[in-house]
Amino acid sequence: NAGVTQTPKFRILKIGQSMTLQCAQDMNHNYMYWYRQDPGMGLKLIYYSVGAGITDKGEVPNGYNVSRSTTEDFPLRLELAAPSQTSVYFCASSTGTMGETQYFGPGTRLLVL
Amino acid sequence: KQEVTQIPAALSVPEGENLVLNCSFTDSAIYNLQWFRQDPGKGLTSLLLIQSSQREQTSGRLNASLDKSSGRSTLYIAASQPGDSATYLCAVAYSGAGSYQLTFGKGTKLSVIP
Numbered sequence: 001n002a003g004v005t006q007t008p009k010f011r012i013l014k015i016g017q018s019m020t021l022q023c024a025q026d027m028n029h030n031y032m033y034w035y036r037q038d039p040g041m042g043l044k045l046i047y048y049s050v051g052a053g054i055t056d057k058g059e060v061p062n063g064y065n066v067s068r069s070t071t072e073d074f075p076l077r078l079e080l081a082a083p084s085q086t087s088v089y090f091c092a093s094s095t096g097t098m099g100e101t102q103y104f105g106p107g108t109r110l111l112v113l
Numbered sequence: 114k115q116e117v118t119q120i121p122a123a124l125s126v127p128e129g130e131n132l133v134l135n136c137s138f139t140d141s142a143i144y145n146l147q148w149f150r151q152d153p154g155k156g157l158t159s160l161l162l163i164q165s166s167q168r169e170q171t172s173g174r175l176n177a178s179l180d181k182s183s184g185r186s187t188l189y190i191a192a193s194q195p196g197d198s199a200t201y202l203c204a205v206a207y208s209g210a211g212s213y214q215l216t217f218g219k220g221t222k223l224s225v226i227p
Contacts, residue, residue: 040122040219041219042117042204042216042218042220043157043202043215045215048214058214090156090157092157098206102159103159104149105156107154107155107156
């Protein structure tokens with residue numbers, strides 16, 4: 001049981017490039033989330049999904065896109081990377097049941113230059 | 114809009130001391146409150162989760178309390194150890210459209226000096 005896995009661990013992008021951050025979970029959780037964490041700040045929700053084929057915006061969705069074709073995978077797409085997207089990105093999953101915790105992946109550190 | 118504040122931002126204590134981390138939130142309409150631990154370069158690990166109907170939760174040397182009416186929670190760590198050094202994040206769960214969502218504080222960075 002690997003839990004929540006994320007790839008890559010670290011990536012440097014040039015301004016204007018695109019990339020996809022991968023996230024997978026093997027706990028059969030319906031709910032998945034993408035957060036970003038800027039230095040010295042708390043986590044902010046980018047997008048979330050309550051099941052395959054269903055996604056919705058969080059607090060800071062601009063510049064990102066997501067898809068959820070399977071229960072296991074929830075990739076985050078960055079189009080036209082900007083320096084403001086330099087951050088650490090965390091994926092999380094949960095059963096969605098009120099009162100249950102979210103399980104977090106190890107994060108992807110992204111630097112946009 | 115829910116806001117979560119953690120005080121202090123950083124704390125340094127000698128090994129063996131008992132310590133308290135504070136968390137406050139602006140909207141008392143929460144489902145639960147969680148304390149997470151974050152080690153450098155790692156993800157978040159859930160330490161304690163307190164349901165809105167509960168007053169406290171305990172796990173080993175950790176005790177978390179919740180006063181929903183005043184919008185406050187504390188994390189008490191007894192007999193601190195160097196291995197407790199990490200950033201501790203407080204998060205409150207509230208009802209978003211179709212899901213429950215977490216609002217995080219900025220964290221308290223704890224250093225336990227041997």
